[in-house]
Amino acid sequence: MRLTNYDTEQYQDYARGRALKDEQMAAWIGAFSALLPERPEGRPLVGLDVGSGTGRFTPALASAFGPVTGVEPSVRMREVALAQSQHPDVQYVAGAAEDIPVPTASADYAVLLLSLHHVQDKPRAARELARVVKPGGRLIIRSGYRDQMPWIWWLEHFPNGFDKDAVLFPPLHEVVETFNSAGWRVRTFSPFTEPSSGTYGEMLERLRLRTHTIFNHLSTEEVEIGFERLERAVARNPDAPVPGEPAPLLSFERR
Template structure:
């Protein structure tokens, strides 16, 4: 996977390009709630928190949250967008989380696992910071369980290039279980539509998905030309929905 430098390339547009509607956010919070303990408050970690898409909402729903993000510019945007009293943002990554051992009830990694460079180290570090029985909510795609968003079909090598970013499900499970973790659940979540096809096209033009860094200039030009032609046929049609994986693991 070609690495994305969020400090220079995406921090300005990321919040807009990857924004969640209230309905979408509510669906994800309910999915997280279904796999977390009932007690409140819960001490949470948002690992790879980016511009804080989930962090304030997690704090509002479950309890205090620490957002851990390696990109200084992404953290700056997150802090500017929301100053929730139960949220703090710290520099760090999944391989090096700057909190005490056993201090969190759960950790969320939403759309960030594919960026982790040293995954065995991250598995150990996540186990260190969670309490015994703590939950890891891994919202990522898997090469063999790919959600196939509707717009990918218009790009050369679209599905192939996007799927190649991610590990197969069995490989992720083996990595964690070999280190003493247990699989709590695997499910899919149908996120509500992000809006119209036209609105989705405008957000895709910001290129805030890792997928776009995997294509060359000709592939990008061809893909957007095809996508624009397809959307022009009915730009006000709702953007199609699809099922997205959620793997929950328990620290042993």
Template sequence: MATGLKWRLAAAPTAGSTRIETGLRPAGSGHREASRPCSSVHTGTLCGEATTNIVTMYRSDTSGGTDGRLVNTGGAMRSIDYDTEQHQDYARGRALTQQQLQVWISAFAEVLPERRPLVGLDVGSGTGRFTPALAGAFGPVTGVEPSVRMREIAQTQPQHPGVRYLAGTAEDMPVPSDSADYALMFLSWHHVQDKVRAAQELTRVLRPGGRLLLRANFSDHHPRPWWLGHFPRGYEVDASLFQPLHEVIEMFTSIGWRVASFGTVTEPSSGTCGDMLERLRLRTLSFFAQLSPDDLEVGFRRLEQAVAADPDAPSPVFAEPLLTLELR
């Protein structure tokens, strides 16, 4: 296993394996994953030069280049109250297959220290999609989640003895200082209202050398799911919810963090295009809350027409960013 600070050169492609490729591609480069059945998801090759550039750029101490003030910037989105919206359908709409879950756990293992156990935080744990699997793979985990309803659903799922769920937010976590070895934020960073405070709180709760696994989208390094383009201004609207990558990195490096790695993970297909359409109809993605009723109607009509041509086709896969930061 590679250490958390290095990416291992991939082996020859094998069917059903994890794809982790490092390196940055500028927005608009046209890169996207080709449509393919989930049985042919391959291990990627490394984009070594690009990766070296981004990691080296931010490994140096950049705090001297600012006046020490952090500013909340980046994407703006309509706030979602999960106690009144989405909680009933979230677990079903965002469910992961066992194969998909294992791909993510393997990707996290690549960027975490090899020692076990590790004490983890699942920040924005929602309905507990990852929390029990994190505990099984790495050690005890605390899921921190502000929504009462989402925590209640998480607690009805099969439990792991190393898991507990607490009320809290990224800005205010009810755990001691220097108490965790890593924190996972899986598609929760864009929900954080005060990102500066959250970065400072993550600095408080993690031990020196702790890792933040930030599975977030970035306005300039944004996945392009196959269905998104069917909605009016779909890519533009979705990208507007997120900060550019450099803003996130600078926010953390200015208070004592460094970039350990940046890469992408391609999870196996979620099933057929017809299956994916049924899940999208549940509207458990933040994107849908940003659209007008007219745009929703137009988008779903276009998507239904496209899927009707071949509903049993495998849902195409795409690469998803994973930024790992290390607390000095």
């Protein structure tokens, strides 16, 4: 699988291409709240956003639950995150899931939100996450799974889109086994649907920025054909709302 180099590609457009509306973020925060531990004696929770990118979720997590450290290997993505948000309870640090530069047992929870498929050494990452999260703490993963791939409306227009997208992700049982063997216990695999991101026309404009990993794995011809088909489909009803996107959440508890 070709790795996306976020220091040379996507970083300029990622925030705009993957922006979330207020109602979408509110739904996500509600879903996270149901999976996170209770606040000890009412104190804020300390969180880690691993693979935080341009900080799509990090400030919202901090506002809802307490201080968050965004861990991101890309210099450019961190620069964009810092430029977009100066939240007092957020810091961004260089690091990766396999090497998280925070003290042992210093976090109440960690999230990996569409970043697991970028992790090269998943067993090492599972152990490192177990190191930094306190016993009883939580881990929330939002990812695709090769054997549990959802239907994504726009991807059906791209030749081989579903097949190539599935290859990017590990199967669910493999992820569960990896984390179970590293000090984690599965709590839930919960259905969640991200609310509509807007109209078909708005979504087409964001997709043209090509900030989804799948675009790095389609050929030039497949991308051209896909956008031609997608544009024809969207032209039929550009102002209609797109469907919500299935986004199941896998959660673990630190043993």
